[in-house]
Amino acid sequence: KKLGIALVGLGRYSSGQLAPALQETQYCYLSGIVTGSPEKEPKWMKKYNIPKKNVYNYDNFDSIAENPDIDIIYIVLPNGMHAEYTIRAAKAGKHVICEKPMATSVADAEAMIRACAENNVMLSLGYRLHFEPHHLRVMQLGQKKVFGPVESIKGIDNMVINNWEWRLDKELAGGGPLMDLGIYTIQGACYTMGEWPVEVVEANYGKVTKPELFKEVEQSITFTLKFPNGTQSTHTTSYADQGNLLEASARDGWWKLSPAYSYSGINGETSEGPMDIQNVNQQARQMDYFAQCVMDNKPILVPGDMGLRDVKIMMAVYEAADSGKSVKLDLSGLDIPKY
Numbered sequence: 001k002k003l004g005i006a007l008v009g010l011g012r013y014s015s016g017q018l019a020p021a022l023q024e025t026q027y028c029y030l031s032g033i034v035t036g037s038p039e040k041e042p043k044w045m046k047k048y049n050i051p052k053k054n055v056y057n058y059d060n061f062d063s064i065a066e067n068p069d070i071d072i073i074y075i076v077l078p079n080g081m082h083a084e085y086t087i088r089a090a091k092a093g094k095h096v097i098c099e100k101p102m103a104t105s106v107a108d109a110e111a112m113i114r115a116c117a118e119n120n121v122m123l124s125l126g127y128r129l130h131f132e133p134h135h136l137r138v139m140q141l142g143q144k145k146v147f148g149p150v151e152s153i154k155g156i157d158n159m160v161i162n163n164w165e166w167r168l169d170k171e172l173a174g175g176g177p178l179m180d181l182g183i184y185t186i187q188g189a190c191y192t193m194g195e196w197p198v199e200v201v202e203a204n205y206g207k208v209t210k211p212e213l214f215k216e217v218e219q220s221i222t223f224t225l226k227f228p229n230g231t232q233s234t235h236t237t238s239y240a241d242q243g244n245l246l247e248a249s250a251r252d253g254w255w256k257l258s259p260a261y262s263y264s265g266i267n268g269e270t271s272e273g274p275m276d277i278q279n280v281n282q283q284a285r286q287m288d289y290f291a292q293c294v295m296d297n298k299p300i301l302v303p304g305d306m307g308l309r310d311v312k313i314m315m316a317v318y319e320a321a322d323s324g325k326s327v328k329l330d331l332s333g334l335d336i337p338k339y
């Protein structure tokens with residue numbers, strides 16, 4: 001049996017990546033949609049063979065509880081709406097995948113975890129790179145100390161935004177490129193180390209060159225994190241530049257992914273030569289993995305607490321940038337399996 005997934009929010013990521021990936025999955029399929037745009041319904045129903053009874057809008061969403069065709073609800077809405085819809089999905093008794101960033105505040109992320117626990121449903125995040133073979137290699141190189149202990153890490157994730165959209169609205173996005181892209185570089189540093197940072201050493205907002213767009217969220221930000229053994233990672237993220245990199249330098253060698261965070265075409269190299277690893281459909285792997293965890297009731301590698309960890313780190317980065325001071329991080333007590 002395949003589990004049924006309903007996508008909530010049919011924007012670019014759902015239509016361009018998730019729905020196509022669900023045509024390649026083995027353990028789950030696209031069984032339903034939830035949309036606030038009635039004009040999208042016929043197109044999606046036809047393209048993906050979705051019956052009318054599995055089509056919902058934001059008003060009748062809660063009645064999805066009675067629909068046995070839908071096992072998993074995947075929240076693909078603007079960041080500021082993740083908490084409300086994750087909690088409603090949990091109350092409907094459905095397992096949840098929520099897109100990154102999990103939430104726009106620590107309190108929201110905690111409420112989402114609580115709602116899923118209370119309703120006995122599983123919760124995961126759309127962290128597709130946890131299932132990507134180049135990134136799996138990075139986890140191995142860093143955590144198993146293949147080239148000796150990691151001495152420094154650098155992450156860059158940029159994208160150019162030229163027109164107004166919800167990503168520039170503080171309420172809907174929670175912040176700028178840090179919440180959207182910098183989160184990947186934080187993830188990268190954490191899984192290179194197999195540890196979580198203990199301090200934001202410093203953070204600085206970049207210059208605003210497009211004031212007409214960046215009224216509410218930062219245009220760019222750079223920051224440095226410190227890990228328990230003293231290793232530091234430096235991060236850059238911007239909505240007005242190019243750049244896509246995850247690299248680490250260890251005692252006896254180095255490795256580098258560039259581009260690092262794209263849906264395909266990830267390219268890796270180590271001090272010993274090219275990684276020579278195939279790209280895969282990341283989203284298909286991610287959703288199949290979650291479906292198998294649900295089917296077999298297995299603990300998930302990418303649990304809600306990982307989303308909460310990253311929200312806590314990002315809020316501390318903003319605090320450091322706003323105050324001009326370093327900020328200590330206490331990430332103890334989170335239930336995240338080691339990789």
Ligand code: NAD
Binds near residue numbers: 010013014078099180
């Ligand atoms: P998008 O703007 O293309 O789509 C957003 C969808 O939400 C649209 O269908 C829109 O109609 C709907 N929506 C409902 N209420 C809205 C409101 N008040 N304002 C704006 N839109 C509203 O965005 P997207 O790029 O698909 O991003 C959606 C989510 O997916 C975000 O959380 C984003 O961070 C995440 N995402 C993740 C990845 C990834 O690689 N994991 C990639 C892209 C986006």
